[in-house]
Amino acid sequence: MDNSDSLQLLKTIEGHSGAIYDIIHAEGFLFSASADRFVAQWNPSTGEQTNFAVQLERASYNVAYAPEDQLLVIGTNNGGIHVVDIKSREEKRLLSQHKFAVFSLTYCPHKEIFYSGDKEGYLCVWKSKTFELLITLPFNCGKIRDISISEKGEFIAICGQDGIIRILETEFFNVIHEFKAHKDGVNCAIFNEEILYTGGKDAHIKKWNWRKEELLLNIPAHNYAVYDLALLNNKEVLISVSFDKSIKVWNANDISIKERVEFKNKGHRHTVNRIAKIDDHKFATVSDDRKIKIWSLIN
Template identity: 30%
Template structure:
């Protein structure tokens, strides 16, 4: 039986934002701390204002469902990856599409960028991991990592590493600057059956890597040797996202089981379970999380077409 440690945080539902007509899969911070971009199966990108709790006068329509969104404020562009493998590059100042990349032949599940390398990185359902130049928006390198999906990407600025989660259960570690291979390990399995890794997230201090998989486990790995520190049966179904609070003291997990859970980042104790039974919550899979520094809002998006905003405070 899971032990709930209800003691030091308060979660308040602020708003449920409606407007999408399909599942919401992609989300990223907007042009300020109080805005977020969302996109999904309805092929639309929306911009939400967390201050007014309304949609901004911005929208973009793409020819295919959207799985991934990446806002690059330093370049004033927005990248959107679709189910057909296309990556659409939108100039936010001109409010127009400036380029389409088609180097993946499977869905684009994740897009991340690094100003340190001046590159952005894409994870494809075709098993490919791609690197593109942020100035020319052209493909620099393509790596075939798996016969399964490449699901998620995260950076460790402390150690200058990239972690990549694969659908074949492996997590691969590369050098950020050179992309040289450093380490790989089986991150998730169920009853000795290898099962997909869905998400990777480095702790803000760079000392630990958190992974979530189709086995519903949250695994914590020590950076360096990447030995398993702790394995927690965190959810009833697959974990789709992990996000840290702005001060790094908490993190949240999102799952296909319709729940969000908030955890102590030092002890890995669960502090709050957000479900339909005890909160206004998602009725379907929760796919994506953002933890904004604006009022410490935790924003979630899911298959129920909803974007939900909650304020999290320590008490």
């Protein structure tokens, strides 16, 4: 095991033969989506790959999971969304509403709804039980890079390539707030009640009161685009990953830096794409270097 001031590297997992674009933690396992056209399942405690894997005809950029029905949902670069029952290992549905690459996919357990967003700015809302398409909304915002869900599922934040954050209520899916967040595109967002953290292509992390559309903090956080954010340690710690190959640990309150992890201190060799929160102190990161790394906060 390797220690830095704030993070301990618990494991490095290898197995994919292509860049890893997304990772989630569900049912005690990690699921990763890769350019090698496989979605694989891993045991985070042992670092071993399980015997569950999905082989696709196209690369997958994202995965989501509905625990009630044990359904893994996989978005691909041609717009297809595969719905796989992990118990029977059968594909239940292939959703073809999107005509362009699916860049964001997330599940809301409170509403039992999946949200998907594509390259051309279309948002789709799906019932997880039936996969009925509830609504399609065209935002004309370029790629929807992320769809962040509030703690109880009442709101979602749409991260657009046009740099605008759109907050929707999830009863009728009306836009209730809309504001320019980043100059060159919003890549990620995460709610903390009335606070919203955003990460942009401009390499900044911003902290907002989204209800007031008020910018509270604006931090030049990385050398290049911020790709993902996560809150840990009772939401006191913010984790960011970036195109600049680094992982950073921040004090969430004032976004002051606690730790920077690079390749030289056991980080990734290439772009770090996503974070999967395992518990309140552990998380996994994935990279174009084809590796999964599992970390623990140590202070």
